[in-house]
Amino acid sequence: MKETKTVFRLFFVWSFEKEEAWLNTMAEQGWALDGVGFGYYHFTRCEPGEYTVRSETRNVSSDYVSFLEETGAEYIGHVFQWAYFRKKTELGQFDLYSDLDSRIAHLKRINGVLYAAAFVNLFLGIVNRKGLGWINLLCFAMLTYAIGRIHGKEETLEKDRQLRE
Amino acid sequence: MQENIVLTEAAYYILLSLYTPQHGYGIMQRAEALSGGRVRLAAGTLYGALNSMCEKDWIIPLPVENGDRKKNYRLTEKGLQILKNELERLRHMVAEGDGVLKEEL
Structure with missing residues (x-):
């Protein structure tokens, strides 16, 4: 059984970059995001730096999820319209927006x-x-x-x- | 034909990558290879662009074969024409830039 933990934390909606940076710091420290809810985040132990985490506002469709899965990313979950994804760093760079x-x-x-x-x-x-x-x-x-x-x-x-x- | 369409860099490389049919991840890899690693299309950006291009009929999704979840796309005649026009425009731009800056280069 892998070690898990839940962290309660709220971010202002305009600080979404800060939230994403924090989730990636957690991943660097060996905590991979694997669940989200309003004001809380659920993590599982991973190798330090095993994952890159990204989040965005989007109506997540199954079409979009399979598109992302094709690139090696996983869909973690969403809170309202905020969706969270992660990808193993060994599978390459992970960004949602490039322009x-x-x-x-x-x-x-x-x-x-x-x-x-x-x-x-x-x-x-x-x-x-x-x-x-x-x-x-x-x-x-x-x-x-x-x-x-x-x-x-x-x-x-x-x-x-x-x-x- | 619509008036001069100036493609974004992402759109240019997506269309170029689709000269032979590709699926989403294939487009990302192809664009990166074509540009020598300079152009990295992010997943969300690419997804949005592919949907807009389908709406505009520049590309079309190919029928999905059984057991394969990957959606493949190919360039339409219209998409190819837009790409050719863009290449022509870029050639002019390069020639004009070279002409003006010839002393500097």
């Missing part, structure tokens, strides 16, 4: 999800304004802030995109 266009498209997808969530919270906040609606309005405010942060990243890439790929 600005697809990175911009990814940020737009993230914001698409955030817009939908913000709208739902605004709606519930107004409907329940005499009860616990303030919680939804607080969520709405936080989501709006997150949308702004993601949009900022998108603008930086779009400025670059005018000159290069």
Whole structure:
């Protein structure tokens, strides 16, 4: 039986690069991600540096998963629209995006999800304004802030995109 | 024919790799080999590009044979034409660049 552990940790949605870097640091230390949930990560012992971990916002289809499996990657799981993958480092480099266009498209997808969530919270906040609606309005405010942060990243890439790929 | 299409580097190498039918991973390896290791197409980027190219009818997926999960793609006439136009454009660009910078090179 392999040693396992669960780590509870939350990341802001705009810190997704930080989350990915942390998951890769864990892999370097011999902890391979093998399960995810809201606010927690499940790891199994592996050889240090055995895996590269990547995550992205995407509606994961079986077509996409088999496409990735063909390249040697494994699908770990998803939390809402965030999907997690890993690939053995010995099978070669593992990246999900290799140009600005697809990175911009990814940020737009993230914001698409955030817009939908913000709208739902605004709606519930107004409907329940005499009860616990303030919680939804607080969520709405936080989501709006997150949308702004993601949009900022998108603008930086779009400025670059005018000159290069 | 649509007006001048300027391909992205990824699109150029995907189409080039599909001169002979390939599956997804085959395209990644072929693009890397063709470019001497310079062009590495990441899985998500490639997946998105293949879907857009299918929609535009530049490439088509081949029927999946029994027991084989890998989807193979091939270039269409339209895709080949776009690739030829791009090559022509690149030739001009190189010639023009050489012309201007001949002292520097």
